[in-house]
Amino acid sequence: MSKGFLLFFLLMTGWIVQAQNPSVTWHGTVKDAKEKPLPGATVGIQALNKFTTTTAAGTFELSDVPPGPHRIQVTHVGYKTVLKDVSPDGQKRVRINLVLQEEASELSEVQVRGKTETQQAKELPIKAEVINTKAVQEQPSTLVELMNRSAGIRIRQTGGLGSNAGLMMNGFQDRAIKNFKDGIPLDYLGAGYNIALVPVNMLERVEVYKGVLPTGLGADALGGAVNLVTKKSLYRYAEASYEVASFNTHRASLNVLYSDTTRKFFVGADAFMNRSDNNYKVNVTVTDLETAARSSATVRLFHNRFTNYYTEAYGGIANTRWADELRLGVTWFRIDRQNQYGATMAQPFGASVSQQYSVVPTLRYRKAFRKLNLDQFLTGSTIHVQQIDTAQGTYDWYGNFRPSPSRTGETSTRGSRADIAFAYFTSRTNLSYQLNEHNKLEMNVVSAKMMRVGRDPLGLTFKNGTDILAPEAQYYKLITALGLESKGFGEKVLNSLIVKYYYASVDAIDTDFVGAVLPRSQTAIRWGVAEAAKVSLGANSFVRASAEVATRLPEQDELFGDGNFHRSNFELKPERSTNFNAGFRTEKPGRYSVELNTFYRITRDLILRVPVDIFFTQNQNVNNVRGLGVEADAGLSLTRWLRTNGNFTWQDFRLFNTGNRNLEGSRLRNTPYFFANLGLNATLPHVLAGRDRLTIYYYFMFVREYYLDYIPKALEPAGFLGLWGRAGFDAPNIIPNQHLHSIGLTYQPVNDRFSVGLQVKNLFDKPVYDNFRIQNAGRSIHLKVNYILK
Template sequence: MYKRMSKGMLFLSAFLISLNVWSQSESWTLTGTVKDSKGSSLPGATISLTEFKKYTTANGEGRFEFAAIPKGTYHIQVTHLGYKTLIQIVRPRNQSIVDFNLTLQEDASQLSEVQVVGKTETQQAKLQPIKAEVINTKAVQEQPATLVELMNRSAGIRIRQTGGLGSDAGLMMNGFQGRAIKNFKDGIPMDYLGAGYNIALVPVNMLERVEVYKGVLPTGLGADALGGAVNLITKKSLYRYAEASYEIGSFNTHRLSLNALYTDTTLKFFVGADAFLNRSDNNYDVTVNVTDRETATQRPATVRLFHNRFTNYYAELYGGITNTRWADELRIGVTGFDIDRQNQYGATMSQPFGASVSRQYSIIPTLRYRKAFDKLSIDQFLTTSTIRVTQTDTAKGTYDWYGNFIPSPSRTGEAIVRGTLSSLDFTYFTSRTNLAWSVNDRHKLELNVVSANMSRLGRDPLGVTFRDSGRDVLTVKANYYKAVAALGLTSDLANERMVNNLIVKFYHYDTQAIDADYYGTEEPRAASTNRWGVAEALKFSLTPSSFVRASAEFATRLPEQDEMFGDGNFNRSNFALLPERSTNVNLGFRTEKFERYSLEVNTFYRVTKDMILRVPVDFLFSQNQNVTSVRGLGVESDVTVFLWKWLRANGNFTYQDFRLFNTGNRIAEGSRLRNTPYFFANLGLSGTRSHILSSRDKLHLYYYYMFVREYYLDYIPKAQEPTGFLGLWGRAQFDAPNIIPNQALHTIGFTYNPINTRFAIGLQVKNLLNTPVYDNFRIQNAGRSLHLKLNYILQ
């Protein structure tokens, strides 16, 4: 693998040198100075060219430079903390160097969740032909809220967790769920980071925003996703800064985040660090079935979780050079993480554990190179990583829900009779190459190629062995290779009123391994697939503030390594998995009036073959299985109204009706997709007032309401569904634990800036009425909790 990486690096270096030698004719240089309204320079201001996705920061004198820019008409955007965003059109004539001054106006309320000024990158993402739900984490970074909570307040999105802080978080969006929705960090697939960096762990302070693409993916996120993608955009816009936040909450919860960036005055060198800590006992009350020792019957009881602690450390150190003749950015990083988890239960809450633990850790180097030439730009990312996953289960007995240990001489472990001392190494080598070619002012071609070599190798002295040789099954290496290529053409038509994206994709994977869960002979299993896909997305502007957009896609999603091999914990392997295929159509409308209102309505239709769905098996474990045919449609709507300049209300709802068809089973035919909410809604009210206790303070108050309609853990006949309109009221025609009941959650809180926006105090009460909360596989989540957060920015 390392030989392949060395060859790849050598090839990349030779390619870049050849590009650098290539003449950059027909180009110009843009320079300038950023100042405030009083004429003072603004070091650290972020200047970006929208069409090229290039950015730089102003040096100590407020100066900046873009070199080798193709001639044309562009939009230049300037942002700085505490100032209004400036967008200006640049139309160079015959000059080779263009120099001008940019003046920013002060805006004391820029970080307020109420105030939105200009077309920031967040708003620009919302206006693309491909539907994107953009979550502005910067606006709420002072709140003690998790990224999961923020995403659950958005239309069409549900994050289902299997417990408290640190538990598995599965994303469901517009009829798709699980790995059909890909996760990215700054445009790079996050598989190489394992469980160390995901939406359940990353503090909102680490992010600039979150882009959630629905249905069709942009070419730059060329992955085998069916339902869209989540792209976590990290902070990188400031010149020099340091930020720290600390949160303490119920159930002995502690969350710490640290961010720092240093850039020299010449803007040629940078170094930074991001780190966070998550820790929680997760010892909240749950209602479970306990066994009476005398009668051996089961009855419901409320108990406190006692073996559910989670601890996670994450740190990334990075540095590099920028704004040179041969590189816009060359960034080298090293990431390390460690996860320690006590396992209170398996895939469901049917049986408690009191000693089973698991761990995951790794150190990961990364390399990223970006450069824009005359009409061509390149973005190359490389990484290699080995993630070790261990599982320890040697209790020699079982536990009950009250924490009592029941010894059993016939058992080695509690989760499984034979126990486990497994240690697995998951090795990744990932390359992502993105090339963009500006054909002319109206058309751009983009090629994105993601390839990944993955393998699994391990040992378990207590695990299964081959019947003939007695060899440990895990000592046989399992190999997996995947490549996804996307070629896209973006066109601005009809005097920029119409934007069209046409994307063609190619998918390939092959795997060879021996099934570690269902062992037999030592003969390896092999599978290989090649598929093509196509997508089209169109946006047409009706007025300057309203537009319609439509998209359609025929796509394939390849099984992931951990879906086929298992995850080394409670997810079993399944080598019979088939790729899932989907045809999806999306249609939407959006209109807005600045600081008055915004309205968006979207509809979607999906037909999915061989959908990969994670389901419980054997009570304690889960497994990914294919669902032959699923079809459905849905609608979502989101509205925001500014009641006053300082007070904003927003609400959204999602209804989706996804059902089985062509099952060959009279009872299952037409059933709703199992374990999938079909209606959920949110309401929110937030307001900001200044000068509460002093002339320099600011208070932000907010309230959120979330409702999830009852849904079903397993398939039920359509005749037994509620008889109300679309199933939105009434009750199912049976009474069983299979029903996940209606849920209504209330959250209130405030943030207070006593002196300025650099220091903030946030207090939040989650699940105010202590409503029982059930999530994925009907696992109960925490009730009412109190959280306090302190946030400080040194800029």
């Protein structure tokens, strides 16, 4: 199937290129009356809706112009508009030199009205939460913290910096919400690039889609998607940041881009580093190695250091006859992790470590052929994962080691020297065709093939002595989305209709506890459909609604495991869901904004990550889950310099048709059902100098108690919607109410190119528990310096 698709793509591309051969290229210069070049002039053919801008040398080029006479238009602020009729007379390249005369009259006022990409994304028919990372890049805040301040979103980490981050949105969890980088599924980068690691300085914004996904993403997600949009610059740009914080934490980032004066050639690099000892204090139950007596204690983590490096170098050409952009990239990353504990904090480790590294080449090609746009992405990579556990004994929470000759490791009696290679090949093709002024047809195809092969001299074997990691495990999936976007009634009504096709096949060999050979092969074929509509009620108000019947195919790490503390499950079924979403938004720019959304879900075979013992987790299917929820978000400018915002989310996801009286109607385990945020931001100019600026902010987050495992509905708090009162039992199964306060400031002494940020997180040093009741860091102090060279 993949070969046939590739052949189809090549044939279509060849046909398109051939069809464009008769086109003409118009090029030339734009100068003023004194023969000086005019950079930034707009040159175009209005009848074809084709425009460009002149370079620093005053040159321009318009490619793919249809044969025949056309009228060229040139505009520049402060100069008279020039209109000129041009007849190519059969020429393939037409040179046009234009001279603009200065405008004699003066402009008393110029008003430019438009909408940023962030505003446009917020107003799509498909619900999107847009996080403007550029607005807070001076703050020493992580992307996890920024997203947790948004309505309907909770990211739960299994520890400090670099720990696994599970995204929960509208009741769906983890891989049910897909992650993208500039519209490309992020699986091919493994753990090297994710929301827990990427500094906010690397991003332009974060788009969080809830429920239905746009056709351009077109992935197999149920709860939505997170699209990390990297920074874009048209010319030359450099930015560096460095952050130092408690627990010997260091974070650095660097972005560099260079383009020549014609803007047809570019090179750049993005890099970041994260390092932390993560040696904060936690409350644990200590087991005495001699007497086996258990007692509560507060200890400092001693084997929890995390380090990662990420570098992407890229280059290419742009704005040519045959490519709007051709970009080649090479990414290298490495992760080194000390493992202090496994799936829970029931037992500490003191020597187990894991690594992950890879070199990833990428290719992206984009070209607009009049009404047809093509965007092709290709990558192939091998990610190496190693797990080393050879301590012949065990550790306690104080770091004391007790030798045990009968053990080879501490995470298991066998230990581990696993070395696993995960191979990826990913192709993403996007084609869009503008049918007419009001309708656009779009097709998105994501094809991914993944393989796992490895070795572990200390691991399990088949009965014949063969390493169970040695046989190659293969997984292939294909997701095709076809969408129609329509506009009507003067663009007051926007509609998206999307049809999806899902295909997946897995071929692997598994074993049981006695070493039997168990072939695992299955194929899944599904169809889905989605509809989203938005109706404008005025210039700044609208309602929107969407519905979807969707399928989410298992991810390769859910099937194969991750090579560390997450076990394989080759019998996972695709999860299916029927989703409904509705919302209303209104705002008065510069004054206030209010948004209210609600959702309803019915999910079959929901894929949930759960602990299977005190060390390991595994993804398992939950047969029937039904839920509804509501979220509200509001912002208010109290004065010209003071703004406040807040949001809350309540969601009620429960099991049904379980056949078990105790479980029937129980809340979905390990899932918060109420959380809220409040923020206050003050911006004060001219504090110490004429051009400086001081920003002071405060954030508060509340999470209502929830439960690590299922509990009978009768034992839940009796208060309204479960928002107050206590559960009818007292056990470690309860993840208690959490209140988190953070304050900070940023100072720009001259302009926005240089800033210093200071932040105190968890101001009152309260215990913070997260995924699987793992405790996160207490109070910490962060200092960040940011510098931009334009």
